[in-house]
Amino acid sequence: MRRLIAFLYQNRLLFAFLILEAISVGLTVRSHSLHRSILNQYTQNSTASLHQFSSEVGAYFSLKEQNKRLNEENARLRSSLKQNYFSLYTQVDSLADTLMARQYIFRAAQVVNNSFTKRDNYITLNKGKLHGIKPGMGIICDQGLVGVIKDVSNHYSTAITLLHSRFSTSGALENTGNFGTVSWPGYSFRFATLSDLPSQILIKKGDAVWSTSYSGIFPPYTPIGTVEDWVQRNADQFVEARIALAVDFSSLRHVEVVENLLLPEKNELQESSNEP
Amino acid sequence: MKNGILKQLSWFVGIMLSQVLVFNNIELFSYLNPYVYPIFVLSLNAKTSRGGLLFWGFISGFIVDLFEDTGGIHSFATTLIGFLRPRLLRIVATQGGEEFDNLLLTGMGIRKFVTYGLISLWVHHFALYLLDGLSLRSIGSLIIASSLNAVFSFLVILLAVLFITTKKAKR
Numbered sequence: 001m002r003r004l005i006a007f008l009y010q011n012r013l014l015f016a017f018l019i020l021e022a023i024s025v026g027l028t029v030r031s032h033s034l035h036r037s038i039l040n041q042y043t044q045n046s047t048a049s050l051h052q053f054s055s056e057v058g059a060y061f062s063l064k065e066q067n068k069r070l071n072e073e074n075a076r077l078r079s080s081l082k083q084n085y086f087s088l089y090t091q092v093d094s095l096a097d098t099l100m101a102r103q104y105i106f107r108a109a110q111v112v113n114n115s116f117t118k119r120d121n122y123i124t125l126n127k128g129k130l131h132g133i134k135p136g137m138g139i140i141c142d143q144g145l146v147g148v149i150k151d152v153s154n155h156y157s158t159a160i161t162l163l164h165s166r167f168s169t170s171g172a173l174e175n176t177g178n179f180g181t182v183s184w185p186g187y188s189f190r191f192a193t194l195s196d197l198p199s200q201i202l203i204k205k206g207d208a209v210w211s212t213s214y215s216g217i218f219p220p221y222t223p224i225g226t227v228e229d230w231v232q233r234n235a236d237q238f239v240e241a242r243i244a245l246a247v248d249f250s251s252l253r254h255v256e257v258v259e260n261l262l263l264p265e266k267n268e269l270q271e272s273s274n275e276p
Numbered sequence: 277m278k279n280g281i282l283k284q285l286s287w288f289v290g291i292m293l294s295q296v297l298v299f300n301n302i303e304l305f306s307y308l309n310p311y312v313y314p315i316f317v318l319s320l321n322a323k324t325s326r327g328g329l330l331f332w333g334f335i336s337g338f339i340v341d342l343f344e345d346t347g348g349i350h351s352f353a354t355t356l357i358g359f360l361r362p363r364l365l366r367i368v369a370t371q372g373g374e375e376f377d378n379l380l381l382t383g384m385g386i387r388k389f390v391t392y393g394l395i396s397l398w399v400h401h402f403a404l405y406l407l408d409g410l411s412l413r414s415i416g417s418l419i420i421a422s423s424l425n426a427v428f429s430f431l432v433i434l435l436a437v438l439f440i441t442t443k444k445a446k447r
Contacts, residue, residue, distance in 0.1 A: 013326050017359045020334045024355060027341065027348030028407055047343050054297050115345065117307050119408060122345050158345070250303065 048124050048156040051113035059253065066253055073142045104219050106256040107131060109139075112156070116189040116249040121163040123147065127257065128155045136217070138258040144223035144246035145169070145211055146255055157257075162224075163189055163249060169215050171224045171243075174208035176201050182209070182224055182243070189249045192225060197239040203230050209243050216263045284320075291316045292336065296343045299432065308425055310432040311350075313340055314400045317358050318393065319380050322373035326362060333358025346408070353403040357396055364399070368392045381437050393433065398426040 008015065059066070109131075113124035127133050129152045139146040139159055147161035160167050163184050171194050172179040180196040194209055207227040213220040225243035232239050295313040302310055317333045324332075337354030341347060357364070365373045368388040377383035384392065401422040 013330070013359075016327065016330055017355065020330060020355045021352055024334075024337070024348035024352035025407070027351065028346070030347065050296070051343070054301070058301065113345075117303055117309055118346065 048112060048126075048153075051124060052126060055110075055112045062251060062253070065251065069142060070254065103260060103262050105259040105261065107133065107259070109133075109157075109255055109257055111252050111255060114249070114252050116161070116163055116252075119186050120165055121161050121189075121249075122150070123159050123161055123252065123255075125149075125157045125159060125255065125257070126155070128152045128157050130154050132259070133157045133257055134259075138217035138219075138260075139255050140218060140222050140258055141247060141252065141255040143248065144225070145218055146247055146249075146252065148217060149257065161249060162192060162245065162247070169218065170212045171209045172212045173197070173201070173203070173227070174210055175204070179212050179214070180241075190245055191228065192243050192245055194227075194241040194243050195238065197230075197241060199232055199237050199239050201239075203227055203239065203241060205229065209241075216260050216266055217258070219258060219260075280321075288316055288332075288336070292339050295340060300340075300344060302432075304428065307421070308428045310429045311340075311397075311401070311404070311425075312429060312433050312436060313337075314354055314357060314397060314429075315393075315433050315437075317354055317361065318396050319378065320361075322365075322369075322376065322379060326359075329358040329361050330355060331358075349404055349407040352407050353400045356403050357400045360399060361396070364392060364396045367395065380441070381434070382441050390430075390434075394426065394430050397430050397433075398423060401426040401429065 107127060109125040109127040111123050112126050113122075115121045115123070123139075123146075125133070125139075133149060133152050135149050135152060137149045139149065139161075145162060147159045147164070147167065149157050149159045151158045162169075162182070165184070165186070168181050168183045170179050171182040173194075178197055178201050180194045182192055182194050184192045197203070205227055209224045209227065211218040211220060211222040211224055223246040225245040228242045228244045230239050230241035291313050295311070299310045299312050304310075313336055316336050317329060320329060320332060333354040333356075334351050337351035338348075340350040344350065362372065365379075368384070368391050369375065373379060379392075381389045402418070405418050405422045405425075
């Protein structure tokens, strides 16, 4: 026993080193799992407020570009206003419609922390539980699909973006309607892959890829990207396409969080059908 | 003595804030990201105990991890260079570094500082990238990415050190 203690004492530096490295590896592994470390829950608020400060300062540098984008979006939205259409009918249905139920709610949020160069990328938004944000909601921006909310605190929420190893959603080709799985292989934040496409279909460079309503997280027809090139793996009936992403993740600032009001109902129904 | 600790702490806070607020936001060619904070551990007084090096290495990495949301990869890498620092220093120093006034450009001279800094940063970046994308990268791209980024980080550190020391000299 005494010899053991003497041995431990003699090599205390080595053991301290090994313990610290083990803690680091443990933290890394935990952060990769879906459940964040408890520590992060506590530190999230304080680090997020510093990030908010830094992002507020940083926002000034791209003010021009952001204003331009918002203006463009404003113009687009304004032009789709009802009052801008000359009615060809004498009678128009009222907007409070009993034939239509609202399915999607959008909540505007700002990105206060953003990463896009790592293998697994996260963003932090300045909207949280108090604003009605819940884990699992989708995030889009004016350019297209961004990611999914992962954790929420009272005032902030973190999300995994499309640039994450665990992110996958279904995307459909605009022309043919065939759908596949959108995922991110790493390396560049400008490109993702669309896999599991049937090999007999005709793909062209520049074909738009849109989100589908299968997952229920994103509204359908949200742009994801455009086809850049594609490969057919040997002895495989599937084609894998490389798509240029619609969203510029390096200048993400204003996003919208999507809530699908009908999603719980859809999930419940699907689950009950799965039961034997 | 008290003054020394205070100076060390403010140096630490300054380096950490600049890493988190400024350098984390620099992305050259979309994949080069300068990590300058290892210079804190590398430039700690030569008399610092090995336990102290481990401690500061872990703490500085841990703080960057909190802000970058990266789990423990930075703590891993900086603890490693904290542990290896006496050995790294022995490459250029004969008396464990105590013959230098400080472990920066002004104390070591350009050649020794470049050798010591570059090798140490490369070890740091290699460990960092190794843990970051264990499943993803091949060993070749791992070496290339860590080497490029280490050189970039070192250039940024060199500029920062030159900037700080010439400012001090003017005073």
